Amino acid sequence: MTDISQLDGSQLDGSGLDGVEPLLVTQGSLAHGVPDHVPGTLYARSLSGGVRLRPRPDRKVTFGRNKPEVQVCVGGDDQNVSRKHGTVTFHDGAWWLRNIGRRNLQLPGTQQLFTESDPYPLAPGYTPVFIRTAGNRSHLVEIYVSDGTGQGPVSAHGAPTFEGHQWLLDRREKLALIATAQPYLLHEDHPEPWSREAVANLLDEIDPTGGWTVPVVGHTVDRVRKRLAKNGVPGLLQDEVGQRGGSRLKHNLIMELLASRTLVPPDLAILD
Structure with a gap:
């Protein structure tokens, strides 16, 4: 087929x-x-x-x-x-x-x-x-x-438009980011990223040998954010968002990963 x-x-x-x-x-x-x-x-x-x-x-x-x-x-x-x-x-x-x-x-x-x-x-x-x-x-x-139209995805329900480039993530990066982005992947209204503490608690249950502490979660997510910023993605550095801090940076990172289809709803199965 x-x-x-x-x-x-x-x-x-x-x-x-x-x-x-x-x-x-x-x-x-x-x-x-x-x-x-x-x-x-x-x-x-x-x-x-x-x-x-x-x-x-x-x-x-x-x-x-x-x-x-x-x-x-x-x-x-x-x-x-x-x-x-x-x-x-x-x-x-x-x-x-x-x-x-x-x-x-x-x-x-x-x-x-x-x-x-x-x-x-x-x-x-x-x-x-x-x-x-x-x-x-x-x-x-x-x-x-x-x-x-034959042009692929349509931006239904306010979903971001796919620009044709997916970012490479290793297993731990993807696990941490899927957990952080759950409200977005569930298409909730007005989603906000999960906190590092909540993600660390969840991943410690799912992957008890993974050493998922709060600092580890933070460093893992920040590593991806900084890597994408170096590749030209805007809105991922502190001086670009002013005083709004980490939550805004995580939001912008998640929106880029969704827009590029790097993270998609079926990824939630990894947390099951």
């Missing part, structure tokens, strides 16, 4: 069951966008894999934890996720998201989709949908609707 990154939409023939075409299990995050020339083409993906569908009346994708019954399996090891938790259906010229599970669906910002809620219309571009369960677990279904 052709990798999704090589598709232009003309290669989607809808020959799968009910028009559902599987994506490669190794396919990367849909936050990177899809250069698809067919407007309204739907892509849905979890860590277990995903599907794509051309827009046709009453075509539907179901997601949940019971793999034999759904097209997109999510939270397969978590009984707090319903066997069938949600659907995306095409009608009236748009894709509509519906919650049919026990837990709410968390949409970008503070919006939540309840079982009793009306279906939610999906705009062109990228929409992360989270199912939050016990023990602070978050399960992600990524949804991408093509606008037909």
